[in-house]
Amino acid sequence: MKKQLRLETLRAREALNSEEVLLKSSSIITIFKESNFYKEAKNIMIYVSFRNEVDTLGLIEEMIQEGKRVFIPLTVDKTRELLVSEVQDIKEDLEIGNFGVLEPKKEKERILDPNILDLIVVPGVSFDKRGYRIGYGGGYYDRFLAKHNDITTLSLIFQLQLIDQVPNDTFDIPVDYLITEKELIKCKED
DSSP states (O other): OHHHHHHHHHHHHHTSOHHHHHHHHHHHHHHHHHSHHHHHOSEEEOOOOOTTOOOOHHHHHHHHHTTOEEEEEEEETTTTEEEEEEESOHHHHEEEOGGGOEEEOGGGOOEEOGGGOSEEEOOOSEEOTTSOEEOSSSOHHHHHHHHOTTSEEEEEOOGGGBOSOOOOOTTOOOOSEEEOSSOEEEOSOO
16 A cells, blocks of 8 residues: 555656746745744754655755754665764765765764754655655654654655555654645644
8 A cells, every 4th residue: 555655656746847846845945944943943854855855955055054953864774774964065075875865975974863953854755644654665764753753853745745644553653744835734733
């Protein structure tokens, strides 16, 4: 079921042309930057976008310029875990790594304790309004979030990634907020 939903959503997302991705991404980033959790966050973990995801590269540069500390995930294949590495300059610090995603160059890795984070921006493919998500299938984020469930989490997604219900297991960790080009959705009740 998850594989089929993942495939359908990826097809729909990949059908967006580059202009649509940039336009929708711009709307999503605007809503994100207007949120209190963004304004109050000093240490933000965010993925580097690829495969027609909401474009985060410009956002990462803006956050660095604004004086926020930006951390990106570094995947460790052997242990299937995520490490958190600070990025200070996209062009100088990053290169193509696992899964074809930009990751820190070995000499530019600045691994820090994830407990420093105020906000985690979580990638994924399909989402429901409860905050459950279908990721890319590795389970990296669910394992990471299970250890750091006191940090605010959100996902930046296109409206087309929102589905009625994501099948979820006990080990799946929902995000707190979703932001689409149309709205900010609070997923968890207080």
